[in-house]
Amino acid sequence: MLHRFISVLDRKYNFERAKAHCDIPCGIYDPITAQIAAVTVVRMIDLMTDLEGKGGEKGKDYLNSMSRYITVKEDHAEKAKAEIRVIWGDYIKAPHLEKYPDLHGLVHQIMQLGSKSRQTTDRQVALDFVEAINKFTEIFWATKNVATKRAKSPYNPPLELVYPVL
Amino acid sequence: MLHRFISVLDRKYNFERAKAHCDIPCGIYDPITAQIAAVTVVRMIDLMTDLEGKGGEKGKDYLNSMSRYITVKEDHAEKAKAEIRVIWGDYIKAPHLEKYPDLHGLVHQIMQLGSKSRQTTDRQVALDFVEAINKFTEIFWATKNVATKRAKSPYNPPLELVYPVL
Amino acid sequence: MLHRFISVLDRKYNFERAKAHCDIPCGIYDPITAQIAAVTVVRMIDLMTDLEGKGGEKGKDYLNSMSRYITVKEDHAEKAKAEIRVIWGDYIKAPHLEKYPDLHGLVHQIMQLGSKSRQTTDRQVALDFVEAINKFTEIFWATKNVATKRAKSPYNPPLELVYPVL
Amino acid sequence: MLHRFISVLDRKYNFERAKAHCDIPCGIYDPITAQIAAVTVVRMIDLMTDLEGKGGEKGKDYLNSMSRYITVKEDHAEKAKAEIRVIWGDYIKAPHLEKYPDLHGLVHQIMQLGSKSRQTTDRQVALDFVEAINKFTEIFWATKNVATKRAKSPYNPPLELVYPVL
Amino acid sequence: MLHRFISVLDRKYNFERAKAHCDIPCGIYDPITAQIAAVTVVRMIDLMTDLEGKGGEKGKDYLNSMSRYITVKEDHAEKAKAEIRVIWGDYIKAPHLEKYPDLHGLVHQIMQLGSKSRQTTDRQVALDFVEAINKFTEIFWATKNVATKRAKSPYNPPLELVYPVL
Amino acid sequence: MLHRFISVLDRKYNFERAKAHCDIPCGIYDPITAQIAAVTVVRMIDLMTDLEGKGGEKGKDYLNSMSRYITVKEDHAEKAKAEIRVIWGDYIKAPHLEKYPDLHGLVHQIMQLGSKSRQTTDRQVALDFVEAINKFTEIFWATKNVATKRAKSPYNPPLELVYPVL
Numbered sequence: 001m002l003h004r005f006i007s008v009l010d011r012k013y014n015f016e017r018a019k020a021h022c023d024i025p026c027g028i029y030d031p032i033t034a035q036i037a038a039v040t041v042v043r044m045i046d047l048m049t050d051l052e053g054k055g056g057e058k059g060k061d062y063l064n065s066m067s068r069y070i071t072v073k074e075d076h077a078e079k080a081k082a083e084i085r086v087i088w089g090d091y092i093k094a095p096h097l098e099k100y101p102d103l104h105g106l107v108h109q110i111m112q113l114g115s116k117s118r119q120t121t122d123r124q125v126a127l128d129f130v131e132a133i134n135k136f137t138e139i140f141w142a143t144k145n146v147a148t149k150r151a152k153s154p155y156n157p158p159l160e161l162v163y164p165v166l
Numbered sequence: 167m168l169h170r171f172i173s174v175l176d177r178k179y180n181f182e183r184a185k186a187h188c189d190i191p192c193g194i195y196d197p198i199t200a201q202i203a204a205v206t207v208v209r210m211i212d213l214m215t216d217l218e219g220k221g222g223e224k225g226k227d228y229l230n231s232m233s234r235y236i237t238v239k240e241d242h243a244e245k246a247k248a249e250i251r252v253i254w255g256d257y258i259k260a261p262h263l264e265k266y267p268d269l270h271g272l273v274h275q276i277m278q279l280g281s282k283s284r285q286t287t288d289r290q291v292a293l294d295f296v297e298a299i300n301k302f303t304e305i306f307w308a309t310k311n312v313a314t315k316r317a318k319s320p321y322n323p324p325l326e327l328v329y330p331v332l
Numbered sequence: 333m334l335h336r337f338i339s340v341l342d343r344k345y346n347f348e349r350a351k352a353h354c355d356i357p358c359g360i361y362d363p364i365t366a367q368i369a370a371v372t373v374v375r376m377i378d379l380m381t382d383l384e385g386k387g388g389e390k391g392k393d394y395l396n397s398m399s400r401y402i403t404v405k406e407d408h409a410e411k412a413k414a415e416i417r418v419i420w421g422d423y424i425k426a427p428h429l430e431k432y433p434d435l436h437g438l439v440h441q442i443m444q445l446g447s448k449s450r451q452t453t454d455r456q457v458a459l460d461f462v463e464a465i466n467k468f469t470e471i472f473w474a475t476k477n478v479a480t481k482r483a484k485s486p487y488n489p490p491l492e493l494v495y496p497v498l
Numbered sequence: 499m500l501h502r503f504i505s506v507l508d509r510k511y512n513f514e515r516a517k518a519h520c521d522i523p524c525g526i527y528d529p530i531t532a533q534i535a536a537v538t539v540v541r542m543i544d545l546m547t548d549l550e551g552k553g554g555e556k557g558k559d560y561l562n563s564m565s566r567y568i569t570v571k572e573d574h575a576e577k578a579k580a581e582i583r584v585i586w587g588d589y590i591k592a593p594h595l596e597k598y599p600d601l602h603g604l605v606h607q608i609m610q611l612g613s614k615s616r617q618t619t620d621r622q623v624a625l626d627f628v629e630a631i632n633k634f635t636e637i638f639w640a641t642k643n644v645a646t647k648r649a650k651s652p653y654n655p656p657l658e659l660v661y662p663v664l
Numbered sequence: 665m666l667h668r669f670i671s672v673l674d675r676k677y678n679f680e681r682a683k684a685h686c687d688i689p690c691g692i693y694d695p696i697t698a699q700i701a702a703v704t705v706v707r708m709i710d711l712m713t714d715l716e717g718k719g720g721e722k723g724k725d726y727l728n729s730m731s732r733y734i735t736v737k738e739d740h741a742e743k744a745k746a747e748i749r750v751i752w753g754d755y756i757k758a759p760h761l762e763k764y765p766d767l768h769g770l771v772h773q774i775m776q777l778g779s780k781s782r783q784t785t786d787r788q789v790a791l792d793f794v795e796a797i798n799k800f801t802e803i804f805w806a807t808k809n810v811a812t813k814r815a816k817s818p819y820n821p822p823l824e825l826v827y828p829v830l
Numbered sequence: 831m832l833h834r835f836i837s838v839l840d841r842k843y844n845f846e847r848a849k850a851h852c853d854i855p856c857g858i859y860d861p862i863t864a865q866i867a868a869v870t871v872v873r874m875i876d877l878m879t880d881l882e883g884k885g886g887e888k889g890k891d892y893l894n895s896m897s898r899y900i901t902v903k904e905d906h907a908e909k910a911k912a913e914i915r916v917i918w919g920d921y922i923k924a925p926h927l928e929k930y931p932d933l934h935g936l937v938h939q940i941m942q943l944g945s946k947s948r949q950t951t952d953r954q955v956a957l958d959f960v961e962a963i964n965k966f967t968e969i970f971w972a973t974k975n976v977a978t979k980r981a982k983s984p985y986n987p988p989l990e991l992v993y994p995v996l
Contacts, residue, residue: 024736025285026711028704028819032696040692047688052392060882060896060951066392067900068948070399072688085251089277097274104270108263111255118400119191121392146818151830154810155692163830166815190404192379194372194487198364206360213358218724226550226564226619232724233568234616236731238356284732287724312486317498320478321360329498332483357617384890398890402897417583421609429606436602440595443587450898451523453890522902524877526870526985530862538858545856558716558730558785565734566782570854644984649996652976653858661996664981689949749915753941761938768934772927775919783855 029091031137034083035153035161037076038133041117042126042157044073049121074118080129081114084136096143106136130159137162195257197303200249201319201327203242204299207283208292208323210239215287240284246295247280250302262309272302296325303328361423363469366415367485367493369408370465373449374458374489376405381453406450412461413446416468428475438468462491469494527589529635532581533651533659535574536631539615540624540655542571547619572616578627579612582634594641604634628657635660693755695801698747699817699825701740702797705781706790706821708737713785738782744793745778748800760807770800794823801826859921861967864913865983865991867906868963871947872956872987874903879951904948910959911944914966926973936966960989967992 048069051062088107097103113129116122134150141148147165152158214235217228254273263269279295282288300316307314313331318324380401383394420439429435445461448454466482473480479497484490546567549560586605595601611627614620632648639646645663650656712733715726752771761767777793780786798814805812811829816822878899881892918937927933943959946952964980971978977995982988 024708024711024732026704026707026736026820028700028707030696030700030819032694033700036692036694036697040690043690043692044688047690048392048396060878063395063893063896064878064900064903064951065949066395067399067897068688068904070396071403071901071904072690073396074400074403081255085255085277089247089251089274090281092274104274108255108258108270111251115256119397121396141818144818154805154808154828154830155694156690164818166818166827190376190379190400192372192375192404192488194368194375196364196368196487198362199368202360202362202365206358209358209360210356213356214724214728226546229561229564229727230546230568230571230619231617232727233565233731234356234572236728237569237572237735238358240732240735285729287728307486310486320473320476320496320498321362322358330486332486332495380890380894395893398893399897402894403901405894406898406901413587417587417609421579421583421606422613424606436606440587440590440602443583447588451895453894522874522877522898524870524873524902524986526866526873528862528866528985530860531866534858534860534863538856541856541858542854545854558712561727561730562712562734562737562785563783565731566738566854569735569738570856639984642984652971652974652994652996653860654856662984664984664993745919749919749941753911753915753938754945756938768938772919772922772934775915779920 029087031140034080034133037080038130040076041073044069045121045123045126077114077117084110100139134162195253197306200246200299203246204296206242207239210235211287211289211292243280243283250276266305300328361419363472366412366465369412370462372408373405376401377453377455377458409446409449416442432471466494527585529638532578532631535578536628538574539571542567543619543621543624575612575615582608598637632660693751695804698744698797701744702794704740705737708733709785709787741778741781748774764803798826859917861970864910864963867910868960870906871903874899875951875953907944907947914940930969964992
């Protein structure tokens with residue numbers, strides 16, 4: 001019955017024939033914001049690991065720094081998730097889904113990896129988060145017929161990110 | 167290759183075997199917040215239609231009211247979308263998706279109806295938004311083995327909402 | 333003189349004769365959002381107590397989890413307070429206050445319990461916070477002539493909440 | 499029964515004997531932020547009235563300005579309300595209420611005037627809002643044994659505000 | 665005297681010798697977010713001009729769209745300003761200022777152009793805003809020894825943006 | 831070339847001849863909000879130092895309090911910075927800069943001291959932050975031909991703040 005409900009809606013609003021546009025609609029989307037945020041998550045985990053590794057007294061300065069890293073990690077993991085959700089919710093339409101049938105699943109995994117990045121300080125989780133967003137970025141630019149390449153980002157850590165060829 | 171990437175992640179983090187939990191994890195989710203927000207969208211459209219229907223001078227008081235209705239409509243459509251996205255991203259796991267294979271599609275449609283509710287003043291779009299969230303609510307409570315019923319909400323307009331039987 | 337100031341305002345704007353409405357006015361209020369937020373405060377205290385009780389190393393993962401519980405506790409205590417304040421400030425009018433002369437005091441106590449829930453990790457404070465909001469909820473629905481019942485919430489911990497009978 | 503509930507809480511947490519403090523507790527409160535915000539509400543109404551009075555074409559530039567005035571009016575009315583609510587909820591304790599038994603009522607009126615300032619473009623409502631906050635400011639500084647004076651604010655419009663004598 | 669105050673601070677904290685870093689410090693800055701936001705401002709002005717140009721009835725749907733364009737314009741102009749201010753405040757240090765003595769002035773002009781973009785619907789102002797941010801972007805990447813190029817952005821309108829060569 | 835770019839803009843928009851106004855333009859600015867926020871930063875550092883000095887068990891209650899102090903410190907340092915940036919970006923114009931050529935530098939130092947106040951728990955940094963904002967406040971009121979005085983603030987700690995003579 002659920003399936004039927006969706007089909008009826010599809011017919012009603014012609015979602016599947018609609019041209020891609022944002023909810024204004026304005027058409028300005030770019031996954032780079034999510035990519036930068038995800039790299040920041042990795043960076044925060046590195047800073048947390050470094051600070052813990054230094055040993056020494058765990059007084060108010062230690063807590064001040066650790067708290068700030070955790071908060072920035074939280075905020076940027078959530079920001080990365082939010083950016084992807086907006087592109088998925090506002091830009092991705094039925095024709096994209098026909099061509100990329102795993103796209104819903106990929107976005108769902110990005111949500112889960114983002115949440116997991118908040119719950120842990122495991123660097124590999126955050127790296128997988130970056131990479132899942134890279135995959136999304138490749139698909140996004142492909143839907144716009146813009147070629148992409150991979151390059152080291154000019155940040156620390158210099159992870160490989162997907163960029164449009166402009 | 168994308169498919170393989172997802173499968174690898176599934177194995178790695180055992181998402182499919184994980185018990186449902188939020189990203190804290192805390193386990194407190196309730197679609198009622200999204201439902202209330204979606205009803206508010208319908209209400210704002212009603213107020214906009216009433217105000218326009220009154221005719222008369224369209225001076226600063228008219229703009230003051232209309233602007234406020236539009237802003238509340240925007241905010242509540244977005245809030246409803248956000249609440250559903252959080253439940254979907256943090257709570258919904260692989261076993262739910264096996265049982266409800268259209269769930270990704272339903273959530274995606276909720277996003278689209280929410281955006282469409284912002285773009286227009288078409289009451290039917292907002293009613294469909296409420297109903298799509300009702301469908302999601304039914305599924306959500308079913309995953310928790312909580313029975314649901316439909317009842318008129320104690321708000322204006324008194325639309326039919328899905329409630330858990332407690 | 334203060335008293336006189338209030339009386340003059342009452343006459344001027346007929347607050348006491350005004351029908352209840354929100355500041356749009358839209359009429360859609362529901363204390364359930366505050367109730368869910370207050371239960372979340374209890375839940376966070378439980379998670380903090382559990383984590384501390386586990387003993388073991390108090391490294392970066394411990395701080396990561398504890399920080400997140402504290403932040404969620406802060407946010408939800410404040411959210412619960414905000415929801416009650418909005419209903420009180422925008423919906424509660426003079427006739428309600430005549431019928432429930434302790435209402436101002438109850439709302440003020442909710443504010444204090446909410447703040448105290450942020451300052452401590454004392455579970456009983458948070459339980460009192462939930463219960464004070466339950467009291468408010470009973471009064472709120474009574475002003476709308478909607479009967480209420482008490483039932484275990486479908487969350488963890490399954491505290492008794494006041495629900496409208498729909 | 500409600501009354502009894504409050505009394506029990508009072509005994510339990512000794513609210514009435516507690517020294518005034520904020521919810522950190524930090525002790526830094528100042529109604530000046532609310533006063534500035536309320537003056538801004540008057541200013542926005544003046545700008546709206548001026549713009550409408552200019553007549554001429556009501557095209558996109560007119561809407562651009564009017565929308566911005568309305569949004570700033572909304573935000574500052576809400577900000578003024580929020581600042582007062584925080585002081586009331588976190589700082590005001592039982593001994594203050596014994597000395598100023600109308601304080602709950604004054605705060606409630608500030609909420610109502612703030613909401614009314616959002617709903618209308620009536621300058622007098624906004625002036626009453628400023629004045630009600632002035633009254634609150636007088637009481638606030640009196641609880642701290644700081645004398646107050648009235649002076650024209652150095653803003654436009656130069657309304658009379660209550661200031662502590664420092 | 666002011667000058668002396670600054671010099672004393674410089675000596676005290678060795679700002680001028682400090683290596684560039686953010687306030688965490690994390691080192692991940694990228695003006696692209698500001699650039700995208702500034703292009704969005706131009707886009708909103710285009711949509712406002714198009715909508716007005718269509719003529720026809722200026723009912724609730726017209727206001728709904730116009731209000732949304734104005735809000736998005738406001739938000740993105742402010743977002744672009746905020747991003748530049750963060751880089752300027754947290755990353756730019758004395759050695760950068762010695763090399764680029766006009767940098768303070770450029771940032772100040774970006775603030776003014778951003779505010780002007782909010783106040784008007786003049787496309788040229790928004791184009792100058794984009795270009796001023798391009799200038800800032802060139803300097804930013806030069807401080808990091810990353811070469812830049814100019815290319816049409818893959819958005820609508822396809823304005824020329826400054827990109828790092830990666 | 832950059833210099834020329836700025837000169838052209840100056841001519842184009844007559845920034846240097848423009849009368850001071852905010853971006854609405856509304857003209858209501860007051861550095862007091864930044865001053866209060868900066869004093870709060872000092873207060874939080876005092877509370878952190880006191881709590882650490884108490885010794886005793888560093889369990890969940892200790893972390894709960896310390897986390898809250900850190901968050902409030904973060905928020906208020908950022909708020910103080912934001913308030914100054916708004917006045918600088920929206921109110922300060924070319925004639926002010928001619929009269930106070932170090933103003934850009936002072937604002938930039940305020941940004942740096944604010945960030946440093948977040949990074950450390952060093953009371954002196956926060957005191958310098960308060961004092962730098964005091965300097966800005968003196969200049970601000972001087973541009974409006976309002977005399978200023980210095981007085982102990984009625985907060986804890988009672989630091990010396992710059993106030994307009996009204």
